[in-house]
Amino acid sequence: MTANEKEKPKRPLLVGEKKGLPLEGFQPPSPPVLKKEARGKHIILSTTNGTVALRRAEAAERTYASSLLNNYCTAKELLKKQNQDITIICAGSGGQFCLEDYYGAGHLISHLTRLDESIELSDAAIGAWKLFEGNQDTVGILQDTAVGKMLKRFGYEKDIIYAANKDIYPVLPIMQPNGWMTNKGSVLNG
Numbered sequence: 001m002t003a004n005e006k007e008k009p010k011r012p013l014l015v016g017e018k019k020g021l022p023l024e025g026f027q028p029p030s031p032p033v034l035k036k037e038a039r040g041k042h043i044i045l046s047t048t049n050g051t052v053a054l055r056r057a058e059a060a061e062r063t064y065a066s067s068l069l070n071n072y073c074t075a076k077e078l079l080k081k082q083n084q085d086i087t088i089i090c091a092g093s094g095g096q097f098c099l100e101d102y103y104g105a106g107h108l109i110s111h112l113t114r115l116d117e118s119i120e121l122s123d124a125a126i127g128a129w130k131l132f133e134g135n136q137d138t139v140g141i142l143q144d145t146a147v148g149k150m151l152k153r154f155g156y157e158k159d160i161i162y163a164a165n166k167d168i169y170p171v172l173p174i175m176q177p178n179g180w181m182t183n184k185g186s187v188l189n190g
């Protein structure tokens, strides 16, 4: 191998699916697959809604990606700055509202309200919060959604169970000025 070849950046990994079916040349967005395949690589992710929402949020002062897996870290970061508006965008899928995103937003809001009792919520935020607080069977609610049922149909039950884990990652992906999302934004200390 020549020195030049050694320095070559790795090819980005293409990740995506369409209605649960594989796309040619793409890896499925499945945690066990990505744990093996994605380490150290740039990922180009194809989705109908979440990635579009991120792109449209580019004008925001800061844009983060959050889920049940890292919402605590997100809440801590969001509260570092006083007196600011926080907009939570629920990704959806195929142009449709998705209950699991609203539930995930409720989990984030639950952290925010516990960490700062003075926070003011919109009606939509109260709805998400109450949905989360009233439904602690996270795997059950994720399985009941349209996407959950689709994942089950295609044999991705383990992915639902994994996605239902709360706050297991103290990292926060943040959008960089070049539009890429990285986890360099914030890592929770204590």
Ligand SMILES: O=C(O)[C@H](CS(=O)(=O)O)OP(=O)(O)O
Residues within 6 Å of the ligand: 017, 018, 019, 046, 047, 048, 049, 050, 051, 091, 092, 093, 094, 098, 147
């Ligand atoms: O973020 C999206 O657009 C969705 C997320 S999920 O798969 O519905 O959870 O992806 P998509 O592949 O577009 O349905």
